[in-house]
Amino acid sequence: MIENTPKLFIPGPTEVDDRVRIAMAQRVIGHRTKEMTELYGGIVEKMQKLFNTDHYVFVFTSSGSAVMEGTIRNLAEKDVLHGACGAFSKRWYEMSLANEKNADLVWADWGKAVKPEMIADAMEKKKYELLAQIHNETSTGVKNPTDEIAKIAHENDTLIAIDTVSSLGGDMIDVNKYDVVIASSQKALALPPGLAVAIVSEEAMEKSKKTRNKGYYFDFVRMLKRFEKSQQHPTTPSVPLLYAMDVQLDIMLEEGMQARYERHLKMREIVHNWVKKRGFELFAEKGYESVTVTTITNTYGISIKELNEELVRRGLRISNGYGELKEKTFRIAHMGQLTPTDIMGLLDTIDEILEAKGVY
Amino acid sequence: MIENTPKLFIPGPTEVDDRVRIAMAQRVIGHRTKEMTELYGGIVEKMQKLFNTDHYVFVFTSSGSAVMEGTIRNLAEKDVLHGACGAFSKRWYEMSLANEKNADLVWADWGKAVKPEMIADAMEKKKYELLAQIHNETSTGVKNPTDEIAKIAHENDTLIAIDTVSSLGGDMIDVNKYDVVIASSQKALALPPGLAVAIVSEEAMEKSKKTRNKGYYFDFVRMLKRFEKSQQHPTTPSVPLLYAMDVQLDIMLEEGMQARYERHLKMREIVHNWVKKRGFELFAEKGYESVTVTTITNTYGISIKELNEELVRRGLRISNGYGELKEKTFRIAHMGQLTPTDIMGLLDTIDEILEAKGVY
Incomplete structure (x- = not known):
């Protein structure tokens, strides 16, 4: 113990409801069964209901950071702009560099928020495929005005992904305003760590279809293809954590x-x-x-x-x-x-x- | 339920021992605590003991496929040879392509094993950074003679990674003969899905240090750096699955x-x-x-x-x-x-x- x-x-x-923890102790099912189809299909439906969206929902077996990295690879072959204001959003920028993107950084100082005009200025100077924008910076406790920033990105024909790793499920976020909304299980969603979520727009999906060198495991197109076939994952998902997520979504929908x-x-x-x-x-x-x-x-x-x-x-x-x-x-x-x-x-x-x- | x-x-x-499933229902601890240091440090030590090795052990929150992909990115900038004989080893080859590697395929037909001479032939024609070799092909039930193949790879100054996703912990594998040994939690290790393991040689670590465009989440060097600092992960690991792994390793060591x-x-x-x-x-x-x-x-x-x-x-x-x-x-x-x-x-x-x- x-x-x-x-x-x-x-x-x-964060704290996990007892019912959610106990759900994980259930016997494991096969990931190519109709029970899995019901489980994962149900989770996606509940997510869409909770966040009031028709956007695609993908649940990855990984930390949120991994999906932040995967999002960059899905949506940018070259040019990424990062709107950052703390340790975790700076790390996102480092992820772009680790994947050899031409990444630029708009940096609001520690404790400060990224302002829409800072993004507008950067986008005037250069065309970007993707804006990777922090929503809730966990190190500084800063919430960024992402709704306004999203408007600017879209006016510049740039996709916007936001890091809501520590805010989705707590703060009120209109996910329909963004191309990718990324969250971790173990924050405001109140699940144990081990899962991460991407809520993905049609435009992001179109871009991913055309993007080269985006890798395999976090490929949105591959995730969607398998989901449309059988409401399952391309590879084996973490079954116990999906049990947990299903129960937690019921708790959240009830509230x-x-x-x-x-x-x-x-x-x-x-x-x-x-x-x-x-x-x-x-x-x-x-x-x-x-x-x-x-x-x-x-x-x-x-x-x-x-x-x-x-x-x-x-x-x-x-x-x-x-x-x-x-x-x-x-x-x-x-x-x-x-x-x-x-x-x-x-x-x-x-x-x-x-x-x-x-x-x- | x-x-x-x-x-x-x-x-x-596969089947999971009741004690292992129930371990997951315990309360979640912070991933930057001394309890986590003891937990993950202990897991790595037990893995090294069980598999009789001083090689590095990394436990990733992901499926095994993701670590197969990550291994390619760690160990090859360009040229990868794949020794394949079924659906899953062919998928590994597709992962190389999805990461824009110059990947070549040595293909043994369905039901057949990859023979050492097939690898030797391919290596005579071209120099590869990495041989990505299937050990146990889950689709065909074929076990490949990887010990002999590893010898050939090393004679050709090529690193060898083997996919033991469905064999490590069941078959007897001398992990010290390979540069990376990859396994999933939910097969012969008898854990629930959600974790994957890489057992990594010093030579592979040296190569990873020099490899560009290897990404962030699966970067062996980043994993090692954080482990050496505090026996923790660079990002949040799946705490409940680590509880499970700790218990299961005790069960395996006892047997x-x-x-x-x-x-x-x-x-x-x-x-x-x-x-x-x-x-x-x-x-x-x-x-x-x-x-x-x-x-x-x-x-x-x-x-x-x-x-x-x-x-x-x-x-x-x-x-x-x-x-x-x-x-x-x-x-x-x-x-x-x-x-x-x-x-x-x-x-x-x-x-x-x-x-x-x-x-x-």
């Missing part, structure tokens, strides 16, 4: 995406109010704060590592700042299945620890 | 690889004897029969589809022939956690069905 499993207030993996979004807004509000009340500061630029994760400036210079150790002893875990932001910031994820009550309990516990240390 | 979960005698997914191999030989012997006794024929060339899966020629021209439906009603599932071999052959997998008793029960049940139909 795994020991030490605190409640997770980290931006992935409804609007109620889910409002719950996330409420949790964010509680965290924001606490930040102000205790004299911390929001790291994200005003007006661009993530709905699912708050990055908080460590204004008191406390040891985040020690704070987290204290929290873990009490059965709770938050995140230190990511990379260069370690100890300078800390992160509280308020996403997935967490509730306002969970968040209030966490914040009270942090207060208890910091008050005992005489921080405030 | 998933319904209709017959015992699986198909060449993946021991030699005993496991002998159990697989015994199961194969039972199937082979039955094939002869009942007037069926082995599809694989004599002397090259797979240790983990037997492909059987449908000499009576029975409906394999109907036979399987009858079996499923009795709680058992075998495989139809793959692709072009559908209905012309059928496949009985004898791998993973199955026992001689399971196999005898299956064969008796097939006899009961076919005798009732008056087939024999």
